Amino acid sequence: MGILSRFKTIMSSNVNASLNRSDDPVKALNEYMRDLNSDLGKIKAEMASMLADESRARRELDECQAEFRKLQRYAEKMVQDGRDDEALRFLELKAAEAKKEISLQSAYDQSAVNVKRMRQLQDKLSADVGALEARVLEAKGKLAASQSGQKMNGAALGALEEKAEQAYYEALAIAELQKDESSDLDERFAELERKQAESPADELAELKNKLNNRD
Secondary structure, three states: OHHHHHHHHHHHOOHHHHHHHOOOHHHHHHHHHHHHHHHHHHHHHHHHHHHHHHHHHHHHHHHHHHHHHHHHHHHHHHHHOOOHHHHHHHHHHHHHHHHHHHHHHHHHHHHHHHHHHHHHHHHHHHHHHHHHHHHHHHHHHHHHHHHHHHHHHHHHHHHHHHHHHHHHHHHHHHHHHHHHHHHHHHHHHHHHHHHHHHHHHHHHHHHHHHHHHHO
């Protein structure tokens, strides 16, 4: 019966529960996806054969039922014509077709059940694939958001570091400038004080020179 032999197992499986119980969800996810795709491939292959069996069983059943109705009409016609022997022969053939119909009906019913179950399996596995793909997309979205957040945080941190570094160097430059300016001012004040201190002596020396020249 192929994959239908696992009908109950597949239909009762819970992909999300299996992944949540796994110690290695990534490994479990890959294995689950591989198994699902394999089973879907088997379903596709077996479905074509089952649909052909169902179609053939339906056709054979329809032909048998048509033959049954035809023999019934022939038997009734023979009775109307007073040909009872021939009517009896048609009724015997009709009885054989009735037995055949029972067998064909059973075969068709089983084929229809198999096709129905196969479609249920296909729907179940397709839903499981969809659920897994949704979880993969969700995981990728969270990863992308996390990576984007990390990049943004990294950029913000880099900007702050750059501003801090710039402020540090500006502070050093200002301190150096203030130091230079203070040094110049100190020298200028010292020079003025020196000139002020030396000025009377210069004037006295100048007067002495003038007096000596007069003498």
